[in-house]
Amino acid sequence: xxxxxxxxxxxxxxxxxxxxxxxxxxxxxxxxxxxxxxxxxxxxxxxxxxxxxxxxxxxxxxxxxxxxxxxxxxxxxxxxxxxxxxxxxxxxxxxxxxxxxxxxxxxxxxxxxxxxxxxxxxxxxxxxxxxxxxxxxxxxxxx
Numbered sequence: 079x080x081x082x083x084x085x086x087x088x089x090x091x092x093x094x095x096x097x098x099x100x101x102x103x104x105x106x107x108x109x110x111x112x113x114x115x116x117x118x119x120x121x122x123x124x125x126x127x128x129x130x131x132x133x134x135x136x137x138x139x140x141x142x143x144x145x146x147x148x149x150x151x152x153x154x155x156x157x158x159x160x161x162x163x164x165x166x167x168x169x170x171x172x173x174x175x176x177x178x179x180x181x182x183x184x185x186x187x188x189x190x191x192x193x194x195x196x197x198x199x200x201x202x203x204x205x206x207x208x209x210x211x212x213x214x215x216x217x218x219x220x221x
Contacts, residue, residue: 101132105146108153114138125164133164151202168210175203
């Protein structure tokens with residue numbers, strides 16, 4: 079759903095496809111910026127949860143495979159060994175982001191940007207943990 083004048087309006091198919099393409103492009107760019115060129119996407123294991131996030135399983139040119147999360151949250155990646163499934167990787171990122179936020183605040187941030195980023199991490203960590211816990215989202219997903 080997209081927000082329009084504070085009302086939730088369902089995305090039409092074109093908007094959903096555009097959002098998904100943008101999320102995938104962001105995931106690929108994120109890995110490329112880390113020196114990993116995406117080679118293939120393991121589509122069966124990816125999960126698209128519009129409008130909040132998309133979870134991609136991407137093989138890189140470095141012989142590693144990565145989970146990458148994109149959407150209305152910080153883009154992040156981890157090697158697949160950190161989580162068995164897209165659902166599990168949500169829990170992983172939730173915990174990691176809370177730890178990152180704690181570290182930022184423990185180092186007494188010098189500017190408001192750092193404080194805002196720490197708050198964003200905590201907010202999004204809670205949001206993706208709620209997605210992780212939502213049994214309805216995962217009911218039709220083979221383990």
